[in-house]
Amino acid sequence: MPTPLDERKKPTAVKIHVKTGAGVDITWADGHSSHYDFAYLREQCPCATCNDERAKKESMAAMNLQTSPLLPMYKPKPKAQAATQVGSYAIQISFNDGHSTGIYSYDYLRTQCPCAECAAAFRSSTA
Ligand SMILES: [Zn+2]
Numbered sequence: 001m002p003t004p005l006d007e008r009k010k011p012t013a014v015k016i017h018v019k020t021g022a023g024v025d026i027t028w029a030d031g032h033s034s035h036y037d038f039a040y041l042r043e044q045c046p047c048a049t050c051n052d053e054r055a056k057k058e059s060m061a062a063m064n065l066q067t068s069p070l071l072p073m074y075k076p077k078p079k080a081q082a083a084t085q086v087g088s089y090a091i092q093i094s095f096n097d098g099h100s101t102g103i104y105s106y107d108y109l110r111t112q113c114p115c116a117e118c119a120a121a122f123r124s125s126t127a
């Protein structure tokens with residue numbers, strides 16, 4: 001798949017704060033900057049396994065099935081143990097739950113930027 005020449009999806013600065021646990025900061029070619037918590041990134045993991053899990057949860061929600069409200073699963077807040085840049089197009093993060101197969105392309109990261117502006121630009125309408 002050719003990379004679209006969209007400057008909104010080209011990072012000009014990438015900071016991954018593994019040691020402090022502060023998350024990931026990316027500044028984009030269009031001047032926008034995004035901040036991602038590791039917990040958020042863990043939830044948005046783009047690997048096939050997590051995609052399946054999210055799809056299952058969404059279909060359960062669609063069918064109005066409730067998971068027991070009395071017994072919330074205790075999960076420690078996800079943290080990153082290590083992060084590496086993959087070429088010039090993505091970052092790979094190893095989480096403290098042992099999960100490390102997620103490769104976050106910058107293209108994907110921009111569409112998942114948690115700010116309202118990007119939600120409107122990349123994640124509206126199609127739902
Ligand atoms: Zn995953």
Ligand SMILES: [Zn+2]
Binds near residue numbers: 032116117
């Ligand atoms: Zn944004």
